[in-house]
Amino acid sequence: MAKHVKALVVGGGAVGTSIAYHLAKAGWSDVVLLERDELTSGSTWHAAGLLPLFNMSYATSHIHDYSVKFYKTLEEETGLDAGFFVVGNLRMAQTQERMDEYELYASTAETVGVPYEWMTPAQIKDRWPLVHTDDLKGAIFHPTDGYINPADVTMAMAKGARQRGVEILRKRQVDSYEWAGDHWIVKGRIMGEKGGNLIGTEEEFEIHAEHVVTATGNHAQRTAQLLGIKMPAIPVEHQFIVTEPDPALVEYRKSHEQHPVLRDADAKWYVREERGGWILGPYEEGAPARFEHGVPDSFRADLFPLDLDRIEEEYMSMIHRIPSSETVGLKDDYNGPICYTPDGNPLVGPAPGLRNMWLAEGFSFGITAAGGTGYYLAQMMVEGEAEIDMASLDPxxxxxxxxxxxxxxxxxxxxxxxxxxxxxxxxxxxxxRPLRTAPAYDRQKALGAQFGVVNGFERPNYYGPVDAPEDFDHASRSFRRGGWWQYARDEADAVRTTAGLIDASAFAKHLVKGPGAAAFLDWFTTNRLPKVGRINLTYALTDAGTTRTEYTIIREAEDRFMLISSGGLHAYDEDFLMKAVEDKEPEFGRIEVEDWTTRQGVFALAGPKARDILKELIVDADPETALSNKRFPWLSMRKIELKMCPVNAVRVAYTGELGWELHHPIEMQNYLWDRLMEAGEKHGMKLVGARAQNWLRQEKSYRAFGTELGRDATPLEAGLDRFVDLDKEFHGKAAMIDTGIRSKCVTLLIDGPEDADPWGREALYDGDTRVGRLTSGGYAVAFGKSIGMGYVQPDKAEVGTRLKVKMQNRLWDAEIVEDSPHDPTNARIRQDG
Structure with a gap:
């Protein structure tokens, strides 16, 4: 007989046991966990157990912070020692640029509440004399983290889960997932052993689950195949070695507590104490991916052969940093698979295209992230949303x-x-790279474009010199102002003074049409729908009333709408839209959705000369008036012809200047590009990249999804009241109102250092009190100083309030200014001609 449960967790490593524990703690009493072998038999068993708080991601920093605090409570709750050694973590720097990185991270840590200390080389040497410090610039020290025994903490969480009613079943391999309309039917085999291999027996099981969570670690590719989805969670070999006891360390320990975890980031390794010796874990070049198509059935708690040649450089640098380790022999070695993703952060959240299927895969730092992942994922599943924005980790x-x-x-x-x-x-x-390119890519590259990647698409970040001197480094990057900064500044200035051409083809574009389209979108989004030929900005909300997606809606006909959203979150937005359509179509009538993202390119032309440039190209009975306010008003759309290219032209500009978005057939992109380049040359038009555009939109206080806009703030908290029509009913409205105003989005002008601007990760202070954080930052050409946007306590959000921004380990003056500090009346956008 099939078993019926509220939630089924598949995977019995640290991540899976944490999820089961937190689901039960959150109130779900009917939870089952399945493990194909033994608990911890995946990558958990050979993990080094480090708990680094250091992370540049705001969401991941919260996850790691929760884990470190949570693990310290497990022994009191379960009676099992989780094996947590709070020895601290010393992250050393050999260069000033590395210290710049630590200073940026430290400001992010402050926004999360993670404690840290700065240390000079002399202080390091005085406190830990075994460390060679002559070539160090300094270090950042986290006193509250350290390392933990992965098996012990997993067993402690498993016991805590059982105490809360979770049933844990071992030797259960899932072989199929089937959606039955309102629940999942999960089938598999009970596993046995033969000759040391794990094999399936003839005994089968079947579980019906309202929700399923996969936390299958190195088996993520098999999970993806069973679910019929793609996910880039693939293991990579990670080696670490354990030395024999170091006599100097043994002597040190006679009068000292355990040595802290050491990280020499410039040498690419971590080292921690282990039974009088050292564990060295390098992150070297050349470590290969493994199990791209699934883990062999014969692979259990196994390892790969060690490749010492590959880590020789890191091993020698350990000897340099800890000279006493030179004469110590090797005791053990490990080379095991650790799952990774392309950005190193895990995949946590709803699976694409599937109902009530949740993924927790791709954990390269699984022990550190396990506790917090369980906590925040349980919030998403039980309450409908987590208290932090988890979009940056979404699968x-x-x-x-x-x-x-x-x-x-x-x-x-x-x-x-x-x-x-x-x-x-x-x-x-x-x-x-390059992988996904628009037709104009080669033309842009020939003109000096330096590209970034958005959803796999190459998008110009800025345009550098075509005939650059031999020593010019296009890849010059910095935690201050990189080699690209002056080029972006010139591009931003051109948009303000003449005109700029921006490739915005990476926008996600979805056509929504049909008899039910208007009623659906009216319910789905916060703003009133535009009239035919007009556009508006609007938001779709989460169940919790926070911002799930930002859309520009272009109404092409009564029952035909083009939805434009973030290019970086195309699948994220599409999945949300399609599931909502499926839910509401029976109520509203037939709704069709077509993905036009790769069918249409988009060029944004903006600046005081934008109209003059288009006049050179437009085919119209009266080209002089075709682009006037009377015939083509702001926030409207018209089908026009630019020479031989049909264009859906939208009068809107993300830069805050007179401008149009030119949506065109992708196969005509090169033709349109060439015509715009010809017409723009005599009007001083400049090619403009995404970095200048990001600065310009902050001068207009335009919120951006993924920074100011996300699932941890409502549109009202973001200051977007004018795009919320409270006279109609829409999804998430009641929850949005009930949430109230916990913080407010503001724009600040900053008197910062001469060689740096904020990045949007910095803490905001009123005196010595932290009152908020930046979510965006950059340089304002209109004001000749740094600019930023972020969230502060409501009582600190008044225009004129003076605050401090934490940059380069210093507090810099900042002032909250009115929204849209550049051209607050929008006179430049509305200019006629």
Whole structure:
């Protein structure tokens, strides 16, 4: 007889046991966990058990912080020692640029509440004399983390889960998932052993579950195949070695507590104490991806052969940093699979295209993340939303239609080798590029375009010199102002003074049409729907009333709408839209959705000369008036012809200047590009990249999805009241109102350092009190100083309030200014001609 449960967790490592524990703690009494072998028999068993709080992701920092605090409570609750050694974590820097990285991270840590200390080389040497410090610039020290025994903490969470009613079943391998309309039917085999291998027996099981969570670790590719989806969670080899006891360390321990975990990021390794010796864990170049198509049945708690040649450089650098380790022999070695994703962050959230199927896969730092993942994922499942924005970890941040196994494997190898590479905010990694390119890519590249990646698409970040001197480094990046900064500044200035042309083709574009389309979109979004030929900005909400997606809606006919949303979250938005359509179509009538993302390109032309440039190209009975306010008003759409190219022209500009978005057939993109370049030359038009555009939109206080807009704030908290029609009913309205105003979005002008601007990760202070954080940052050409946007306590949000921004380990003056500090009346956008 089949078993019926509220939630089924598949995977018995640290992540799976944490999820089961937290679901039960959140109130779900009927939870079952399945493990194909033994608890911890996956990558958990050979993990080094480190708990680094250091992370550049706001969401992941919260997850790690929760884990560290949670693990300290397990022994009191369960009676089992989780094996947590709070020895601290010393992250050393050999260069000033590494210290710049730590300073940026430290401001992010402050927004989460993670404690840290700064240390000089002399202080390091005085406190830990075994460390060679002559070539160090300094370090950041986390006193509250350390390392933990992975098996012990997993067993403690498993016991805590059982105490709360969770049933844990071992030797259960899932072989199929079937959606039955309102629940999942999960079937599989009970596993046995033969000759040391794990094999399926003839005894089968069947479980019916309202919700399923997969936390299958290295088996993620098999899980993806069973679910019929793609996900780039593929293991990479990770080696670490354990030395014999170091006599110097043994002597040190006679009068000292345990040595802290050491991280020499510039040497690409961590080292921690282990039974009088050392564990060295390098993150070297050349570590290969494994199990791209699934883990062999014969692979259990197994390891790969060690490749010492591959880690020789890191091993020698350990000897340099800890000279006493030079004469110590090797005791053990490990080379096991650790799952990765292309950006190194896990996949946590709803599975694409599936109902009540939740993924918790791709954990490269699974022990650190397990506790917090269980906590926040349980919030999403039980309450409908987590208290932090989890969009940056959503499994759909990598698209389904173009994602391949080869891409995932190669990008994961890159992510592994970049664990200790400087994490510049303006970083653009090179593996698997170029992959997705618009037709104009080659033309843009020939004109100096330096590209970034959005959803796999190459998009110009800025345009550098075509005939650059031999020593010019297009890849020059910094935690301050990188080599690209002056070019972006010139581009931003051109949009304000003449005109700029921006490639916005990466926008996600979905056509929604049919008899039920208008009623559906009226319910789905917060703003009133535009009239035919007009556009508006609007938001779709989560069940919790926070911002799920931002849309520009273009109404092409009574029952035909084009929805434009973030290019970086195409699959994320599409999945949400399609599931909502499926739910509401019986109520509203037939609704069709078509993905036009790769069918249409988009060029944005903006600046005081934008109209003059288009006049050179438009085919119209009266070209002089065709683009006037009377015939083509602001926030309207018209079908026009630019020479031989048909264009859906939309009078809107994300830069805050007179401008149009030119939506065109992708196969005519090069033709249109050439005509715009010809017409723009005599009007001083400049090619403009995404970085300048990001600065310009902040001068207009335009909120961006993924920074100011997300699932941890409502549109009202974001200050977007004018795009919320409270006279109608829409999804999430009641929850939005009930949430109230917990914080408010503001724009600040900043008197910062001469060589740096904020990145949107910095803490905001009123005196010595932290009152908020930046979510965006950059440079304002209109004001000649730094600019930022972020959230502060409601009582600190008044225009004129003076605050401080934490940058480079210093507090800099900042002032809250009115929304849209550049052209607050929108006179430049509305200018006639």
């Amino acid at each position: 759909k941040r990598y698209g389904q239609d173009w994602m391949t196994t080869e891409y995932g494997a190669r990008k994961n190898e890159e992510a592994y080798s970049h664990v200790y590479i400087l994490h510049h905010p303006d970083e653009e990694r090179e593996a698997c």
